[in-house]
Amino acid sequence: MIKTDILIIGGGPAGMVASATSRQYYPDKRVTVVKKSEKSLVPCGIPYIFGNMLESPQDDMIPCGDMAQKMGVNLIEDEIVELNFSEKTATGSLGESYSYDKLILATGSVPREPKIENFDAEGVFFVPKDPDYIIKMEAKVSKMKTVAVIGTGFIGVEIAGELAEKGKNVHLVGSRLLKHAFDHELSEYMEDKMLHENVTFHKDRRTKKIVVDDDGNACGVELDAGEIIECDGVILATGYRPNTALAKRSGLSMRQFDTIYVDEYMRTTEPDVFAIGDCAEKRHFLTKRTVPIMLASTATAEARVAAANLYKINIVKSFSGTIDVFSTVIGDTCFASAGITEEDAAKQQINTTSSVVIVDGKHPAKLPNNHKQAVKLVAMANSGIVIGAQLIGGLDTGEMINILGVIIEKRMTIYDLLNLQVATHPLLTSGPTSYPIIQAAQNISVQHISC
């Protein structure tokens, strides 16, 4: 029996931040993290293992063991298969048992099986956050010439781009690019910018079936219209589902999308049991509906709330719903989005107004490495509260979207933005006269007044 005060199941971003935060707030408590493999990958770094950015999967590894040792956290390689909430114990896959005072479930997510025939054939890969799987997968994929990538969310688009950069022929199959994060007008601009010459984009096509040769190896992909794309292997970037089988069979109250019910402090329905990250329920900041958003940054925010409040309420959760703040980069262009898109807002009967502004990302524009910046601001039509933003620009756009994240979280209106005080610098930002967040707000305010 391994005795601990705080037991954390899962060692992804949520689990590791929860352990660090527990140690900071409760230095007298013993903290134990149980994870399947001592190794860990930076989850969002996985696509870059397949291109030229990282030399090998090793370069994407997080030294969890060292980090745990530094923090005074006990890291154990095991898989918890049973929980007993009344006795406050857990059982590992090899029979080891653990006793705890406070339990945090940070079991993450796993790839979702798509409705595609033969998805389990040889030569078909998912993109799990599993180091051993990814190492083997990378070794195989690196030998292929032509790869089909199914799915046009962030992971699909990024992996397709990296494989193309590596010189492979890539077939990308799915709906328009990043459709949950960008409205049509920006999504189309994206196709021009994002798609490497080695990528053939099969837009708005559904994959029916993986074609398999006589040896059982994937050798093609059959689309909805019957068309067959030949390839040496297939990567399924078709989404993730919460890894919550253990929580479910232990009797925790569950919510939509197989997530674990949690309250504002990340408490489940069992006393002293918390859930954080991809396995825990997320409610949308605006619609207040349960949403299948899975983001490491949200997961770590939840981890801090749960861990700080394990024994005493030390901090109040400052966000009243999940804002999806995304970013990615293809080539020298960054694509970032925060909050709700105008198209999604329309579906939810939210009355919006918006403005798109395009400026130079440096001033004067003649400076080297100038990159155009496009900003779309989405606000509620009546109140002017900013509820969404989409940015395309240079690499600095990755931090620029976080300005918008704060603006949305604090329910700021376009009127608050009209005279926002910002730092502008020739080599770093657009000009003070044209700063696009402010300009877009001003355009919306003028529409407002003239109505």
Next chain:
Amino acid sequence: MIKTDILIIGGGPAGMVASATSRQYYPDKRVTVVKKSEKSLVPCGIPYIFGNMLESPQDDMIPCGDMAQKMGVNLIEDEIVELNFSEKTATGSLGESYSYDKLILATGSVPREPKIENFDAEGVFFVPKDPDYIIKMEAKVSKMKTVAVIGTGFIGVEIAGELAEKGKNVHLVGSRLLKHAFDHELSEYMEDKMLHENVTFHKDRRTKKIVVDDDGNACGVELDAGEIIECDGVILATGYRPNTALAKRSGLSMRQFDTIYVDEYMRTTEPDVFAIGDCAEKRHFLTKRTVPIMLASTATAEARVAAANLYKINIVKSFSGTIDVFSTVIGDTCFASAGITEEDAAKQQINTTSSVVIVDGKHPAKLPNNHKQAVKLVAMANSGIVIGAQLIGGLDTGEMINILGVIIEKRMTIYDLLNLQVATHPLLTSGPTSYPIIQAAQNISVQHISC
């Protein structure tokens, strides 16, 4: 007599934004901008004319004429030398007269004469925002081998860096670098990073006198201890003063530092007369004292407030004081600051607490172009309200400081930051587990609780 509805004196960032905003809010009104020269330089771009970034001063020009034409603004090259508030008229230097309904003073700032003997000698230059002066100056400075730069604020540091990059020997004389924007610990790190090998830094030395040869040309600089530095020319980056002689002799109520008194809507003491930008009074967001902050971004924020409200109160000024949000870049490193430094806060009897966090700017750290990021967060000791931040990092830090600008403006506390929702991406930001603004807030919160 030139008749206009809205007369704007000055065509810098404030004047140009005021004219654009006037046209947007009041499309039926005639807008006239009077400026000394039809040409305009991007003010913050001036240092880059002296290095390799821009090929010539022409590359830093703003096409004000074209912009004015596009906006339907009448741009006139003239200098207003007299104002008659009761008759609502203005007189130009060549005798032309103007009548107006609303008047906006955006006369900017000019270099301040330092207490240095012979500062007006041949071969000694200021850094005015005057295109004709800068064109001539650049032609002369480009021929010099050794240049002394006096002043270690942003302009001095940037020009010294650019001249050094161009291969010149540079002597930089002044207090520690950017002392108003950074605390000691970061300022010292800065000296390592910022100073090009061609720059000799004469730290904490005062310049007594410009040494002049028999022909009256500057040939050296004499420091306080009597030491003489030989050079071919001198650049005085010793600060600016509001250009308010016209306002003063016209009888407007003035405030400290020779600024024009303005209220929340940028109204002066005369009806229908507004003042914006460097010539208008600025009060500090926290100390509420009048401060000599001159920033194009603040100037444009004021321009939007004044212009939108010329005839009707359309928008409320959303900031209740000026936050100095700065950024600059030397080599591949960005230095940025927002709000008050801890040292300045101490002088003002503000009780503060702070934390410095250093992380990798990309995750995993093995990704190409990873740059360390240092974040110092300064909060009020009791309330935890964030009042200052200092960042050193890659070029993305230029937008990152604007997240802090919003945080300070909205009086957010470190508790609001603990579970901030941010976008993180391997190629764009630090990791979700280590995002430094959040980590610094968490460190401060733990100090708080353990007190």
